[in-house]
Amino acid sequence: QILEACGWYFFFKKTKEIPFGKYFFGILVLLLSLNIFYYLHQYFQHTDSVYGKYWQSGYKETIDYVKQFKNTSKKIIVEDDIEQAYMFYLYYNQYDAIKYLSQGGSNRKDNSCFSIDNAFFGSCKSLLETGNIYITSLEQNKSAFRLLKAIDYRNGERAVNIYLKL
Numbered sequence: 001q002i003l004e005a006c007g008w009y010f011f012f013k014k015t016k017e018i019p020f021g022k023y024f025f026g027i028l029v030l031l032l033s034l035n036i037f038y039y040l041h042q043y044f045q046h047t048d049s050v051y052g053k054y055w056q057s058g059y060k061e062t063i064d065y066v067k068q069f070k071n072t073s074k075k076i077i078v079e080d081d082i083e084q085a086y087m088f089y090l091y092y093n094q095y096d097a098i099k100y101l102s103q104g105g106s107n108r109k110d111n112s113c114f115s116i117d118n119a120f121f122g123s124c125k126s127l128l129e130t131g132n133i134y135i136t137s138l139e140q141n142k143s144a145f146r147l148l149k150a151i152d153y154r155n156g157e158r159a160v161n162i163y164l165k166l
């Protein structure tokens with residue numbers, strides 16, 4: 001840091017010797033301020049709407065909605081296209097870690113279809129029965145499913161569809 005400070009000191013000392021060099025520092029501060037403003041604008045105004053799908057936007061709302069079916073006889077089937085849904089399910093339900101580990105923990109993820117209580121994750125579409133809840137990002141046949149809730153990203157694109165199997 002001392003060498004860097006010395007470098008900046010000699011750099012600004014040399015720029016004062018050239019014509020208009022005394023304005024160089026002001027221009028540098030102005031450009032730096034514009035860059036910081038641009039970064040903050042991009043971060044706070046565009047991150048959620050443009051990049052929401054990469055931050056799994058809408059997953060919290062999905063889990064909050066399906067909590068009402070948690071202790072029922074209905075199966076909650078979450079399709080593979082919802083990335084790492086089981087982690088969000090555990091987190092937003094504040095699932096007991098000791099209970100989760102005693103039931104096999106993340107080792108059960110090695111199966112193509114695995115469950116946590118009445119929620120099934122992975123390639124479990126074959127388990128669908130009338131009255132079950134089906135969660136996917138894809139649209140489904142309206143004659144076989146009724147849309148219970150649609151959750152969108154902030155830019156209006158569809159994030160998650162929650163269906164009832166008819």
